[in-house]
Amino acid sequence: MSSLSLFNSLNRKKETFIPLVGKRVGMYVCGVTVYDKCHVGHARVMVVFDTIYRWLSFLGFDVTYVRNFTDVDDKIIQRAALAGMSTDELTSIMIDAFHQDMDALGCLRPNLEPRATTHMSDMIRMIETLITRDFAYVSETGDVLYAVRKFADYGLLSGKNIDDLESGSRVDVDQHKRDPLDFVLWKPAKEGEPFWDSPWGKGRPGWHIECSAMSCKHLGASFDIHGGGMDLKFPHHENEIAQARAANDGLFAKYWLHNGFVNINAEKMSKSLGNFFTISEVLEKYHPEVLRMFILGTHYRSPLDFSDAALDEAETSLNRLYETKRKLSQNFANGELPAAFVQAMNDDFNTADALSVMFEVCRDLNKSLDTGADVSALAESFTAMCDMLVLVQQDANAWFQGDADDASVIEALILQRTTAKSERDFALADSIRNELLAKGIVLEDTPDGTLWKKV
RNA sequence: GGCAGGGUGGCUCAGUGGUACGGCGGAGGAUUGCAAAUCCUUUAUUCGCGAGUUCGAUUCUCGCCCCUGCCUCCA
Numbered sequence: 242m243s244s245l246s247l248f249n250s251l252n253r254k255k256e257t258f259i260p261l262v263g264k265r266v267g268m269y270v271c272g273v274t275v276y277d278k279c280h281v282g283h284a285r286v287m288v289v290f291d292t293i294y295r296w297l298s299f300l301g302f303d304v305t306y307v308r309n310f311t312d313v314d315d316k317i318i319q320r321a322a323l324a325g326m327s328t329d330e331l332t333s334i335m336i337d338a339f340h341q342d343m344d345a346l347g348c349l350r351p352n353l354e355p356r357a358t359t360h361m362s363d364m365i366r367m368i369e370t371l372i373t374r375d376f377a378y379v380s381e382t383g384d385v386l387y388a389v390r391k392f393a394d395y396g397l398l399s400g401k402n403i404d405d406l407e408s409g410s411r412v413d414v415d416q417h418k419r420d421p422l423d424f425v426l427w428k429p430a431k432e433g434e435p436f437w438d439s440p441w442g443k444g445r446p447g448w449h450i451e452c453s454a455m456s457c458k459h460l461g462a463s464f465d466i467h468g469g470g471m472d473l474k475f476p477h478h479e480n481e482i483a484q485a486r487a488a489n490d491g492l493f494a495k496y497w498l499h500n501g502f503v504n505i506n507a508e509k510m511s512k513s514l515g516n517f518f519t520i521s522e523v524l525e526k527y528h529p530e531v532l533r534m535f536i537l538g539t540h541y542r543s544p545l546d547f548s549d550a551a552l553d554e555a556e557t558s559l560n561r562l563y564e565t566k567r568k569l570s571q572n573f574a575n576g577e578l579p580a581a582f583v584q585a586m587n588d589d590f591n592t593a594d595a596l597s598v599m600f601e602v603c604r605d606l607n608k609s610l611d612t613g614a615d616v617s618a619l620a621e622s623f624t625a626m627c628d629m630l631v632l633v634q635q636d637a638n639a640w641f642q643g644d645a646d647d648a649s650v651i652e653a654l655i656l657q658r659t660t661a662k663s664e665r666d667f668a669l670a671d672s673i674r675n676e677l678l679a680k681g682i683v684l685e686d687t688p689d690g691t692l693w694k695k696v
Numbered sequence: 697g698g699c700a701g702g703g704u705g706g707c708u709c710a711g712u713g714g715u716a717c718g719g720c721g722g723a724g725g726a727u728u729g730c731a732a733a734u735c736c737u738u739u740a741u742u743c744g745c746g747a748g749u750u751c752g753a754u755u756c757u758c759g760c761c762c763c764u765g766c767c768u769c770c771a
Contacts, residue, residue, distance in 0.1 A: 253700085273771070286771040316769075399766075405698045406767060448769085470771030471701090477770090500771075501701085507763070511770055538719080539709065544702075544764070554708065558719045564733060585710090593710050597718035607734055611727090667729055674731075685732045692733085 243587045245300060248542060250474060250497040251398055255589055260465050261495060266302040267464030268294065269456040269494070271473055272354070274311040275335035276320045279342055280517035281532070281547055282503045282510045286470050288533055289500045289541040289590075291348040293468070295629065296586050306351040307459050309452060310336055312358050313445055318434055328435055332356075342520040345529040347631035353459050357451040361437045364446045364454040367488045368426045368439075376487040377426055380417035385427040385441055390420050392483040398497060399475035424480055426450050449480035453488070456481075462491025468498040472509075500541045510547060518547070528640075530632055531556045537592040537630055558600075559632065560641075565603050566627075567637035567692065568610050569620055575628055576621025582629075592630065599626045641694030651682055655691050658684075 245258040260266050270290045273283055290308075297304045311317075312332040321331040343350070357364075368385055371377035376391045389395045389403060396402050406422060425447035430436030436443040456464065462485070469478065478497065485493040503510045510517045523532055526549075535555035539545045579602060585594035602623050609616045627633040642648065654673050661669040674684055677693070685692040 271771070274769090279771085282771050284771090289771095314769090400699060401767070402698090472766070472770055474700090475766060476768090502765070502771080504764080509765065509770090513768095513770065542701085543709085546708090551708075554720055561719075568733085591710075594717070597710065600718050604735085611735060662729085665729080671730070683732060686728075687733080694732095 243584050245297075245587045246589060247496060247498065248589045250499045253400075256496070258496065260302065261463055261492075264302050266297055266304045266466065267460035268297070268304055268306050268466040268468065269452070269460055269464065270306070270308045270351070270467075271452060271469035271477070272308040272310050273339060274314050274316060275332045275339065276314065276316040277335065277512070278338050278519040278521060280503075280510060280512070280519050281523060282470065282517065284342070284346060284520050284523075284532060285503050285536050285541075285545060286468075286500055287343055287348050288346055288536045290468055290498075291346075292537065292541075292592060292630065293466075293498070293590055294349060294351075295631075296590060299629065300587075305353070305460060306349075307353045307355065307456065308351040309455050310339075310354060310356045311448065311451060312336075312356045313435060314448060338521070342524075345524060346520070346533055347529065347634065355455040355459060357446065357455070360451065360455050360458065361439075361446070363458050364450045365427075365437075365439050367450060367454045367457075367484065368446075370488040371426065371484065374487060376483075378419070379441060382417050383429040383442060383444070384417065384425050386418060386423040387426055387480065387483060388419055389422045389424070389483065392487055394486070395422075395483055396479065398482055399479050401475060401479075422476075424449060424476065426484070449477055450484060452477070453481045453484040453493075456494075457485055457489055457491070462489035462493070464494060466496045466498060467494030468500070471499045471501055474499055501544045503545045503547050505547050507546065523552070527552050527556065528635075530634065531559060533630075534559045534632055537632070538596060540589075540591055540593050542589075562599070562603055562627070562633045563635075563637050563640045565606050565610070565623070566633055567641070568607075568687070569616065570689075573617065573620040573624045575625040576618065578625050578629065579622055582626055586629075595626070595630070599623070599630075602626065638692070641692075643695055645695065647680075651677065651680075651693060655684065655693060659691060 246255045247258050248254070249256050268290075270286070273279060294304055294306050310332070313328065317328050317331060321328040324331060368377060371387065372379070372385070377385055377387050379385050396406070403420075403422060427439060427441055427444050427446055427450075429442055429444045434445070436445055456467065467478070467481075482493055485491065505516045508514065508516060520532070531552055532555075535552055536545065538555060538558075579598055582595050582598040585591045585598060588594070602619060606616055606619045606623055609619060645651065654677060658670045658673040661667070661673065677684060681695050682693050683696050685694070
């Protein structure tokens, strides 16, 4: 079996994956700030890392998958105030909604889903260490800031150097910062804001510190994989590295994985541009598997253009797989994954390539089905691939027929047509078929009877 | 301006130093009472443009054009 190689953002090269310790893998993925519902961009990260998680597990690694919730932040405070509820109320609503979306998309829950608000002491301790080690300072305004110039490797992940950043920086230079790039570790609470006690007074943490603190707490000062969207590379992940390595003497993350964006009209989908679709909006029109298929159809590091046409296409290609599943007379156990599939997945989780293997097996399966050959081996391998990617998990007839409340009427008409056909009354048979077609029902005659589907 | 990643058939999406995977669509055929579904054949002398290295480049190097992203919260 080929070994897993993955693209490490840290050096922009594909590397053979070797965990720090035996077969144990610690993987931390930046989750979401729970102030609003998730959009398709979030769906991509979650599906991509779910697939990575599943693949690592398949390879026999013992994975500890940690994904955080940022549940304290300016936007949360703002939204909660606007909605007239507490931040806790807002975040728990959004976390529930998030879980609903993830369950629908077939994403497994991580082993741990730590929340910032329940890790205050860990963050405070890390900030204290950073101050003690002279990587952080308290400004006149009472903010605790990280001094980026103290950390020699700052910019290593994002390939930036501090001086370039400053010349092109659009960041307002705060007087109280020693360097414009210094970022907040802890900030004093304003009137009416939620706060926690700390050695620097009542306040709350900056955004970046939570991920350093929570990842190290749950996975250790050195762990294997850290992932997230491309947009987090700088400054968030860069800052995480600066914090964790300065405070812990550890390696922090060995491999950094970043997925590409979801675009609309070749433009990044984002909250600030307002060009986003929430997952739940999309799921009103499309089955969750369609969204998953859409995401897995493109390599995770490439841009992914979102449109109804693209989702329609994903649906059509999924239909092809379901047509085959529908013709299988029984459910099959999981067989071996084809070598080509394994190779594709081992090559930096190339799901697009893996899918092409699925379609090839699908064709072979159709051929065997047509000729009446034994399909069990192919069907078992097909099933294994479907399960691996969490596609084609529905009952095939349910997939095509939906929740048809008029199923009995349709089937009665089909029965009439079958009788007409056996009496060679094709005029009647065709008129029944046309009648159904007018209702969006398409018939498919097979040796084992007539199947129908909604279009 | 700095840095990063892209430009592959009608659309979409993989990939490779030896003329290109898969899906959708188109054309023809098989099958079918007719369809539907399926299968077969076919649909890029060609992988943004120009030059270089090479026996040979779409794949490596250099230059150019175009697109996107990051440099501010962002998955």
